[in-house]
Amino acid sequence: MSAGRRGRRARTEAPASARKVDYRNLRNPFPPMAAFSEDRIEALHEASLSVLEELGIKVLHPGARDLYRQGGARIDGEMVHIGREMVEAALASAPKSIRMRGAVPDRDVVLELGRMAFQPGAGCPHATDLARGRRPGTIADFRELVQITQSFDVLHMVPPLVEAQDVPMHLRHMAMTEVELTQSDKVPFLYSRGTPQVMDGFEMIRDFRGLSDAEFRAQSWCYTIINTNSPRTIDMPMAQGLIDFARHGQMAIITPFTLMGAMAPVTVAGAMTLSHAEALAAITLSQLAQPGAPVCYGTFTSNVDMKSGAPAFGTPEHFTASLVAGQLARRIGLPWRCAGGSAANINDAQAANETQFGLWGCLLAGATVTIHAAGWLEGGLTVSYEKIITDLEVLQMVAELCAGTPATDADIALDALREVPPMGHFFGAAHTMARYQTQFYEPLVGDWSNFGQWSERGAVDANHRATGIWRGIVDNFEPPPMDPDRVAALQDFIARRTAEGGAPPES
Template identity: 45%
Template structure:
């Protein structure tokens, strides 16, 4: 099976700009007006104290916060344009920002599915298998705290089991949960143990990140506010991501949705900079539309793709790293899932996204993690990576010598020019092997989903855990046991 090597993906192309400079500025000014006049509600006393001390106007009780535009602009100026995320394996470090692009595993579905067993509740066994797939696929560059929710584990302690699995089954960067301070501190403590360091040594060295979803419209809940604060205190990047569905959580027009998304993201960014100036932050965009007949979210639509590109422009206006997603609303791994994912990918990557969340495995609007979709998305991501390689135009690549050798009416299959490139070309990355014609014929009789089913099984059969010092493994086990016995785990 062909895979691209592990690599830092670069996007050499100028992002598509669906907004004019004047439109970008108009949306930004509208967001500042939202922050000044309407405000954003924070449901955390600690967040309100920090915001009040930093110069924001705080209403108590109620928690509504209004932001002076000067405070917003000062905060944005402190955010670094790029940073490096370093997991327990230094060789897997990833740059985030600029022309860099990284791809992650799906996160958060309560259900999981595959062709053999169908749709079922999320569980720990499937969770660990999805991590193994994420480790095995080079194009999946970071893994997630809950690639599927392990609902057979107690909710107050399952994050410990998830972190332990991530740090033993993979050696890649990971998305921790930031539902409250304790879950962030547990993640940092366990990363430090896996690296053989102290937690203090991680301060200012990004080693984990977490998505902070805004409860649109204009509300950030208490646990996520406190998780954001804990991340910022340690110099770990929050990915501040409003969840904006036009016609449901925002006004129905794209311009209004972008203005609200921008305002909500800026509010979270201001808080990070009040906690620790210079903390890296990722600007998250997740704006799409709903089916106005049913209220169901829609993804991979023209509106979603345009919103992804426009959000990238807003992020770049302030030099902020930008996150988007590979999303679809299909209930099965079918043509709809494929074309909606492709629309999402084009919108994200041509919008200049630095972080592609839910890159592999998302199905059914985020309700389901699919084994087969992990493989099919990996192929899409590898093809997009090949697309993002710059075109080579030099004497050899222009092929004059090959044309002279072949002459009119010939073919180029057997020329050295072709053969030299055949060994390195990347035409059939995961689902086929063109060099074995019989195997290709047999595979051609199956659907892509059936072939993906065989591939994930083979990946799991061949999986080998990355090396981890035995003393560090034991330290992780002891920490998890100690925390579970402490009786101090938040629900």
């Protein structure tokens, strides 16, 4: 069951739909779009290799520098100059297809070119909803947001939707991982904030999934996001995260976050040259730490308002940068992550338009994972409960397009056309009666009633309808089935590690 229907049922008590469409395994149906000619993509790739070789990248982590040195890089203080043959070796050893494991096989996500997975917005310090207003994020917010994420098949992985600011930093990683594991059976996320936190997370996931250490390392059971510090820096926890995730066989999604005109050149071509160089440097480190380690090429490049320096999302430049990233990802053959988003302050027409426009950039770029695809406001400073719901409508419609539409002779329906006379209607035609219950996508939040009916029912806008939907989900949420002994063991682990002092983040 898609929880879209669950939300709708909570609101309207309508009967469940007979329609079944698989939103869990999506293959991108959109023709890939190019922004630059192939020879310019090659020039951009070459320029990125030149950046790494000639200009180098600053690596703050001594162990990472050692790995680069052993791999043949030239080290000059903290600067690492990476030769193109090292990059080529890393691209050759990085896997082209990676199965990420959920709690059950039906929640596995395969990352490879041509597949498509969505995540709601991540990393927001604030949460907002119409019932309770905008506030600093809490662990209770995170719990609800994971429940919402769990309830929609079109969201494939759990991201850190909001920062649980009410939990101290040395314990937050455990509190958030506990929520992910107990409220969802989807692929969980771990922060890279130093080895102690990462090892806590690995242990929690390994034991909760009932795995031996070898079984855990043999497949990818969780993921992290590695942001470089643009331009041209990899900091301590990011380098350590790359090494730890690689050596434990877990997925690192490497995402330089570059804003054109700010921490990247003002041109799409220049920003993508920098982004590509940084991603290649991080992929190389991952493969030096463990050849064959699961790694996802990533990009998140948009522009700033050149009057104020404010970041912007869902712009033509953001769209074009996504297309270039897709061309580069196909050039290197790796699964890759892209991102939508919005800079709007509330979930209004600007927010909807920017988020969907950015999404189409990702779709036409052939992104494997699209993050911030639902709920992101203020350029990521706030996650909106209502916006998750209204954006989910678009993601579900995209998933419907993935399912394809039949065009058999029976669909062409010459019999129905014979049956209905000129200016008649097809409501009662046999062809219609056989299909009407399953033919069309049923909207999650869309209201197609006419103005009179809609007014009589209180003239409720999409945002307020969305409030009813997420509340219905949260109020009636049932976590996926899980072993109570493992839940108890998870809580024991957290209690013990808390008593030991937890694990402060490293920087």
